[in-house]
Amino acid sequence: MAENETSPTILQFAPLNSSVDEGFWHSFSSLKLDKLGIDDSPLSITGFCAPCSHPQVSNHLTLLSESLPSDEQSLIANTSHGNRNKCPVPGILYNTNTVESFNKLDKQSLLKAEAKKIWEDIQSGKALEDCALLSRFLVISFADLKKWSFRYWFAFPALVLDPPASLVELKPASEYFSSEEAESVSAACNDWRESNSTTDVPFFLVSVSSDSKASIKHLKDYEACQGDYQKLFFGFYDPCHLPSNPGWPLRNYLALIRSRWNLETVLFFCYRESRGFADLNLSLVGQASVTLSSGESAETVPNSVGWELNKGKRVPRSISLANSMDPTRLAVSAVDLNLKLMRWRALPSLNLNVLSSVKCLLLGAGTLGCQVARTLMGWGIRNITFVDYGKVAMSNPVRQSLYTFEDCVGRGEFKAVAAVKSLKQIFPAMESSGVVMAIPMPGHPISSQEEDSVLGDCKRLSDLIESHDAVFLLTDTRESRWLPSLLCANANKIAINAALGFDSYMVMRHGAGPTSLSDDMNKTHRQRLGCYFCNDVVAPQDSMTDRTLDQQCTVTRPGLAPIAGALAVELLVGVLQHPLGIYAKGDNSSSSNGGNIDDSPLGILPHQIRGSISQFSQITLLGQASNSCTACSETVISEYRKRGNSFILEAINHPTYLEDLTGLTELKKAANSFNLDWEDDDIDDDDDDVAVDL
Amino acid sequence: MESGREVSDFSSGDGRLTVEDFSVAARGFSDNWKTHNQSFPPWSWVPLISRTPLVSKKQEEGYLSLEKIIILSSLEEKNPEEDSLNVETDCSEKEESIDDTILVQPLDNEAHYYDFHIVYSASYRVPVLYFRGYCSGGKPLSLDVIKKDLPSCSVSLLMESKWTFITQEEHPYLNRPWFKLHPCGTEEWIKLLSQSSSSAGCQMPVELYLVSWFSVVGQVVGLRIPLEMLN
Numbered sequence A: 001m002a003e004n005e006t007s008p009t010i011l012q013f014a015p016l017n018s019s020v021d022e023g024f025w026h027s028f029s030s031l032k033l034d035k036l037g038i039d040d041s042p043l044s045i046t047g048f049c050a051p052c053s054h055p056q057v058s059n060h061l062t063l064l065s066e067s068l069p070s071d072e073q074s075l076i077a078n079t080s081h082g083n084r085n086k087c088p089v090p091g092i093l094y095n096t097n098t099v100e101s102f103n104k105l106d107k108q109s110l111l112k113a114e115a116k117k118i119w120e121d122i123q124s125g126k127a128l129e130d131c132a133l134l135s136r137f138l139v140i141s142f143a144d145l146k147k148w149s150f151r152y153w154f155a156f157p158a159l160v161l162d163p164p165a166s167l168v169e170l171k172p173a174s175e176y177f178s179s180e181e182a183e184s185v186s187a188a189c190n191d192w193r194e195s196n197s198t199t200d201v202p203f204f205l206v207s208v209s210s211d212s213k214a215s216i217k218h219l220k221d222y223e224a225c226q227g228d229y230q231k232l233f234f235g236f237y238d239p240c241h242l243p244s245n246p247g248w249p250l251r252n253y254l255a256l257i258r259s260r261w262n263l264e265t266v267l268f269f270c271y272r273e274s275r276g277f278a279d280l281n282l283s284l285v286g287q288a289s290v291t292l293s294s295g296e297s298a299e300t301v302p303n304s305v306g307w308e309l310n311k312g313k314r315v316p317r318s319i320s321l322a323n324s325m326d327p328t329r330l331a332v333s334a335v336d337l338n339l340k341l342m343r344w345r346a347l348p349s350l351n352l353n354v355l356s357s358v359k360c361l362l363l364g365a366g367t368l369g370c371q372v373a374r375t376l377m378g379w380g381i382r383n384i385t386f387v388d389y390g391k392v393a394m395s396n397p398v399r400q401s402l403y404t405f406e407d408c409v410g411r412g413e414f415k416a417v418a419a420v421k422s423l424k425q426i427f428p429a430m431e432s433s434g435v436v437m438a439i440p441m442p443g444h445p446i447s448s449q450e451e452d453s454v455l456g457d458c459k460r461l462s463d464l465i466e467s468h469d470a471v472f473l474l475t476d477t478r479e480s481r482w483l484p485s486l487l488c489a490n491a492n493k494i495a496i497n498a499a500l501g502f503d504s505y506m507v508m509r510h511g512a513g514p515t516s517l518s519d520d521m522n523k524t525h526r527q528r529l530g531c532y533f534c535n536d537v538v539a540p541q542d543s544m545t546d547r548t549l550d551q552q553c554t555v556t557r558p559g560l561a562p563i564a565g566a567l568a569v570e571l572l573v574g575v576l577q578h579p580l581g582i583y584a585k586g587d588n589s590s591s592s593n594g595g596n597i598d599d600s601p602l603g604i605l606p607h608q609i610r611g612s613i614s615q616f617s618q619i620t621l622l623g624q625a626s627n628s629c630t631a632c633s634e635t636v637i638s639e640y641r642k643r644g645n646s647f648i649l650e651a652i653n654h655p656t657y658l659e660d661l662t663g664l665t666e667l668k669k670a671a672n673s674f675n676l677d678w679e680d681d682d683i684d685d686d687d688d689d690v691a692v693d694l
Numbered sequence B: 001m002e003s004g005r006e007v008s009d010f011s012s013g014d015g016r017l018t019v020e021d022f023s024v025a026a027r028g029f030s031d032n033w034k035t036h037n038q039s040f041p042p043w044s045w046v047p048l049i050s051r052t053p054l055v056s057k058k059q060e061e062g063y064l065s066l067e068k069i070i071i072l073s074s075l076e077e078k079n080p081e082e083d084s085l086n087v088e089t090d091c092s093e094k095e096e097s098i099d100d101t102i103l104v105q106p107l108d109n110e111a112h113y114y115d116f117h118i119v120y121s122a123s124y125r126v127p128v129l130y131f132r133g134y135c136s137g138g139k140p141l142s143l144d145v146i147k148k149d150l151p152s153c154s155v156s157l158l159m160e161s162k163w164t165f166i167t168q169e170e171h172p173y174l175n176r177p178w179f180k181l182h183p184c185g186t187e188e189w190i191k192l193l194s195q196s197s198s199s200a201g202c203q204m205p206v207e208l209y210l211v212s213w214f215s216v217v218g219q220v221v222g223l224r225i226p227l228e229m230l231n
């Protein structure tokens, strides 16, 4: 073909690029999940294009959520018809169900098949009626809906002219036209773009008469434009911004022009705009010379090209939308947001990281345990471990807010297991685990065969406490709180204690362990706050002791556990936000104007809170640690450190041992009053509605 | 309160808007924008299909939309995840014969696209700015990348100001997460703005509500409005 000495410049076209809106993948995922299932037959879709409107950026063929066939109840009125920036283009989507079948697709034949449709539409004249058919496109995709990732590849089939068209001339339309012509062309284009019926018709004829008047016509009116005084330009919406090349749509346009009208010389007009108006500086006028076919028949489809490159390479594109589609991630960000808003609006100095990283150990997964866990989640705490040996009983779900009827049918699920499952259901980002285990109690002698397993439980409990930051004592007996109190004092872990009577409750935080203060440089004047068992000897400063509580009482008013559970968590949050943490001294509500508020953004941080629902009253109390406490005194802790297991066994087997050690008689009295045998507890005994000595 | 509401010379004394006022203000804002801010495309009103067809409202419900604002960034950082996903498939051999009619383009400047929606929040009774950014291929931009596109004054405004708190939440009409400037401070600073203007002897008409609102909010996302818009 290169017989001339100067070979003509081949007309080169700037490839079209694709853009897929996030919304498309969202809608496609719903369509796939709700309707298509594994049906992988090709889908008709609609792409949207528009002329280039930026001097440095080309326009893309865009897929939006409305690109899919839809019958959904969208709130937004469908504005895509007659929208100047959304000219519809027909396309076809081949979605595969596996990545293997995606890779195996015969891309060459798929492209050919679409090219054939374009060719046939040209031959039949359909493309003259509906010129968007010239820009048909195709997409292959693999949607991994479990990972919210999508792999896809576009093709913009273009019929190849053989031999290729050569470029005679190409210049900005503003230079090509006289100023009068340019003005008239602009005006005509603007009218075309303003009218709802033509704005989304991307191929058109521009005729300029000898008196510089331009008019725009549909392709099908080609014959009517054949006047003697007219110059005829084949106009199209050019997505390309380059001053040196026309865009991709011109390819099939030229194929149509050559095939329908047999023109050897084609004047084309690349229409581009800025700010919604024709921009003849950006727009181009060019002259192409086309070799007319001799033996070409309508049956022979020309070769085609058009698979989109990805950054210059022949590879598919991919996108991961886990951030906007993974419901767990969405839940996490929503929960975080709620806390951030609280900080932002009310508590600017709130440290949220401390909360999200703190590990909580809940001893007891009954009424209080469920309530504490729920409130902890509300504060953004993610890490919760339950220790409980009971199963969910039929009476539990109505009071124990993590369980449902399903958990008690059959033999009943272990609470420690059911609670973990429940937390995950409420909020999938919870890191929760459950330990089915009874807590060894003092004054309950065991046989020598049981020793190993009881000591094993002690070791497990000790390890659990070591590996957590805060411990909630929520078990149903007073005695079962002794070992955890001791272990927390030994490990210097935050311990929060909540207990319920029939219509009264007590919530407290334990002070730091005794040895933690010996390390401290100025331990003088710093008193430790008491633990649950210190109350046995040191009466609270403000006394509510004239109340009498029935120790055998096994019922509580249902409103108590939510109140006490919530207070227990608020107390923990107060400790975590306090600069002194576990060492923070106890505030009284009466001392609230004593200037302590500045220490914590949350207000005062009491040591103990007692309340009565029969009086609808609540007070804060302060009690210092006792030197003869059976759980947290230096004597007990150092004995435990010295003798370890044998100390524990002695405490368990000899009801008077602790009293001997500390000179106390209280614990024995209390222990004697319990007649439960924790080894043999069956489900019925496992009523977590605590009745303990307040 | 409701019955005493005047649409035309409403003084946003309490810093809030009714939904009808919002659509009036929206029109005022987009007209004003078109006149004074021609370097930007116009805001368009996206009407919503009414969920309560029995209630015939004078003003239709909808939101304002300004889409595809382009920011050119010279270098696009490589996304390692993307590269690993793009395993070269061997099926691409010999698919297309070399075709010298295809222009081989150098890799362009990467364009970032931004969409902005002004949506009425019925619970706060104030306008809320929703926005998102994405690459030319459609991939959404993270907030960290978006912050790199913002002028430095916007970034410092974001860090320092108590009023400008960006969150990611579900777009109320698109049902996908978009970024938004959280509206909980809006009422208060609008009140401040309108107090300063009424102390100067003029009331803030409802048509100007969105203009003054956007004069604050727009700065956060790098969209300044010309002073003439504020009269």
Ligand SMILES: [Zn+2]
Residues within 6 Å of the ligand: A530, A531, A532, A533, A534, A535, A625, A626, A629, A630, A631, A632, A633
């Ligand atoms: Zn103690």
